[in-house]
Amino acid sequence: MKILLIGEYSNVHATLAEGLRALGHDVCVISNGDFWKDYPRDIDVARTPGKIGGIRLMLRLWTLLPKMRGYDVVQLINPMFFELKAERLFWFYKWLRRNNRRLILGAYGMDYYWVHECVTNKPLRYSDFNIGDKLRTDPDAMKERRDWLGTAKERLNQMIATDCDGIVTGLYEYDVCYRPHFPDKTAFIPYPIIPANPTIPTSTLPIKIFVGISRNRSAYKGTDVMLRATQDLAARYPDRVALSAVEGLPFDEYQAMLASSDVLLDQLYSYTPAMNALLAMSKGIVVVGGGEPENYDILGESELRPIVNVQPNYDSVYHELEQLVLHPERLSLLKQQSVDYILRHHDYLKVARTYETFYTKKLC
Numbered sequence: 001m002k003i004l005l006i007g008e009y010s011n012v013h014a015t016l017a018e019g020l021r022a023l024g025h026d027v028c029v030i031s032n033g034d035f036w037k038d039y040p041r042d043i044d045v046a047r048t049p050g051k052i053g054g055i056r057l058m059l060r061l062w063t064l065l066p067k068m069r070g071y072d073v074v075q076l077i078n079p080m081f082f083e084l085k086a087e088r089l090f091w092f093y094k095w096l097r098r099n100n101r102r103l104i105l106g107a108y109g110m111d112y113y114w115v116h117e118c119v120t121n122k123p124l125r126y127s128d129f130n131i132g133d134k135l136r137t138d139p140d141a142m143k144e145r146r147d148w149l150g151t152a153k154e155r156l157n158q159m160i161a162t163d164c165d166g167i168v169t170g171l172y173e174y175d176v177c178y179r180p181h182f183p184d185k186t187a188f189i190p191y192p193i194i195p196a197n198p199t200i201p202t203s204t205l206p207i208k209i210f211v212g213i214s215r216n217r218s219a220y221k222g223t224d225v226m227l228r229a230t231q232d233l234a235a236r237y238p239d240r241v242a243l244s245a246v247e248g249l250p251f252d253e254y255q256a257m258l259a260s261s262d263v264l265l266d267q268l269y270s271y272t273p274a275m276n277a278l279l280a281m282s283k284g285i286v287v288v289g290g291g292e293p294e295n296y297d298i299l300g301e302s303e304l305r306p307i308v309n310v311q312p313n314y315d316s317v318y319h320e321l322e323q324l325v326l327h328p329e330r331l332s333l334l335k336q337q338s339v340d341y342i343l344r345h346h347d348y349l350k351v352a353r354t355y356e357t358f359y360t361k362k363l364c
Contacts, residue, residue: 001359002026004068004100007077008034009108010275011251012170014041015192019352030068032083037251043067047083057083061092069099073359075168077106079157086152093160102165102362107174107186112157115148117177124173126312128220128269140220165362168355171272172298187358188298191275192351193342198284200339203262203331206242207324209234210261210285212254212276213247222268222312226288229317230265233325240325261285262331263324268312271295278346281306281338286331288320299345306337 003020005013008031017027032046033039043064047057061082068074074096082089097103107113118129125132129141148154161167161178167186169175175188211227218224227245234241246257258264258280266277266289273295277287291307308324310316324330 001072001356001363002070003028003359004071004074005029005031005077006068006074006096007031007081007106008037008039008041009077009106010034010037011039011279012106012108012191012275013075013077014039015194015348016352016355017042018194019192019348020355022349023352023356025356028067030064031077036248037254039251045082054084058088065095068096071100072363073102073104074100075104075106076160076164078109079105079111079160080153086156089156090159093156093163097163102359103160103163104166104168104359104362105160105164107167107169107178108171108191109174110144110148112148112154113161113177113181114174115144116154117180119145119149123176124271126269127173131312138219140217166358168358171270171274172292172294173271175298176294189354189358190299190346190351191278192348193275193278193282193346194348195343196282196284196339198282198339200284200332200335203328203335205240205328207240207263207328207331208242208244208261209263209265209321210258210280211243211245211265212249212258213245223265225312225314226265226268226317229314230321233318233321237322237325240328255279258285259283262335263288263321265289265317268310268317273307277307278342282342282346284335284339286324286334286338288317288324301341301345304337304341304344306334306341308334 003025005017013029017029020027029041030043030045031041033041047053117123118127122130129136167178167182169178169188170191179186209230213223214221230243234243263286264280266287270290271292271294272290273287277289281287288308291309308320310320
């Protein structure tokens, strides 16, 4: 197959491309590298700041149109697949639709259906937008609601989701938001990770805990709560805890710092580990974050439980971290289970074969 992957989210498309190429497919990735993360891509469409940057990007995309036609499958990372206003993306989507065989929408992150469902029907006990029946009111949550509800972004997302040939959800959370609306075209496929196959060392004190701070989105992702709990724990157990907190690093630098850690604190309001956490798990790093039963159920996993699941509050984070600090002998098992979990469910070749099957059915 000839496959075009447009856009990037936390290395999903770049990794998927490697898996599909290994299976013999002709794959091109066009993206901005996911902004400052600077993930690999074949064709760069990063936008420079300001109105001039938008004009330059428009001109570049016009010149690239011949390279975006004639594909068996085009997959969009998100309804906002280029760094342009939603109003301008209607035309690009329709052009891609006319000039390629099949269009697939990725449900991998922020979009209308994710925001709308969490705000209105609330299928999750907690999320980026609700805690139980109460809506979150932190600035980022409010901003995303304004961006996606009753706007051109909403109309664009609805149009693409209705018109496209298939929708791939990458996490349980996104699946539960899309499937009620599009049951016949929605497929859950886990995120792809290239296994690291590390040797699991015997855990020793101090436990090295890593916190990656999302630039300008600390409260929204719950990093502020997790960092505060870890700082308090480190103050109480200074000989048992070594804390590293970083913000805004490029992907390669981030990986280098992450590799020497024992524990990663990930998104507080998530049910499931996303790409950042999965990458850590592939390296034998224990993730403290989203590991709700629904995460294991959608994967059909009945044995492994590598993720230290926390509820979205300070006390839960502190308690679970303290249990690791007081019982470091647990770490070796959790680390090995983390590696096994990635091999079982997220190996990039296994995931690529699932995409291959999904694409093939759409082409029939």
